[in-house]
Amino acid sequence: HVQLVESGGGSVQAGGSLTLSCTASGYTLSSRCMGWFRQAPGKEREGVAVIDSDGNAAYADSVKGRFTISRDNTEGSVSLQMNSLKPEDTAMYYCASKVEGRFGCFSPSLSRYEYNSWGQGTQVTVS
Numbered sequence: 264h265v266q267l268v269e270s271g272g273g274s275v276q277a278g279g280s281l282t283l284s285c286t287a288s289g290y291t292l293s294s295r296c297m298g299w300f301r302q303a304p305g306k307e308r309e310g311v312a313v314i315d316s317d318g319n320a321a322y323a324d325s326v327k328g329r330f331t332i333s334r335d336n337t338e339g340s341v342s343l344q345m346n347s348l349k350p351e352d353t354a355m356y357y358c359a360s361k362v363e364g365r366f367g368c369f370s371p372s373l374s375r376y377e378y379n380s381w382g383q384g385t386q387v388t389v390s
Contacts, residue, residue, distance in 0.1 A: 265289040265380050267358045272385030275348055279389070283343040285358030285382060293336035296361040296368035299343045300375055301354035301387075308357070310373030312343055321371045325351075348389045358382040 271283040283299065298313035312332035314320045320332050331344040341358065359378035361368055370377075 265360075267360065267380055267382035269356065269358045269382045269385040272356060272387045274388040274390065277348060277350055277389055279348050280344070280346045281348065281387060282345070283356055283358075283385060283387070285341045285343075287339045287341075287360065290360075291336075292334065292339045292341070292360075294362070294365070294367050296363065296371050296378075297332075297334055297341040298359045298361065298371070298373070298378060299332060299341075300357045300359055300378075301352075302357070302384075303354040306354075308375050310375060311356070313361075313371040313373055314341065315369050315371040316367030317369065319369075319371055321373055323373060345387070348387075350389050352387060353389050354387060355384040356387050357384045 266288045296315045299311045302308040314332045329347045334341040360380045361378045
């Protein structure tokens with residue numbers, strides 16, 4: 264049974280920081296691309312940061328220089344360090360995984376349509 268569980272959301276003032284964590288169970292994390300996506304009320308779900316099996320990352324332009332994604336394959340987790348938060352970062356944040364092939368995932372796409380396993384989400388509110 265594949266499961267992704269997010270944690271670490273909360274409320275913070277503008278300029279503050281939060282770290283989101285996602286723990287995976289039911290499969291080998293290292294073989295997948297992992298990503299963080301967010302969805303604000305009335306808006307489409309958008310890719311924020313993604314990381315491939317080699318640790319190569321890609322970021323949305325809106326978060327470059329402020330957010331950092333990392334993965335710990337031993338622990339089966341992926342994290343999103345968010346600094347200099349802005350009110351426009353307020354959204355539900357989702358962890359997701361993408362399968363590409365038997366030997367790993369090497370295309371860290373920000374497109375949500377390429378990800379097939381999703382967590383339940385964790386709320387981030389910046390005021």
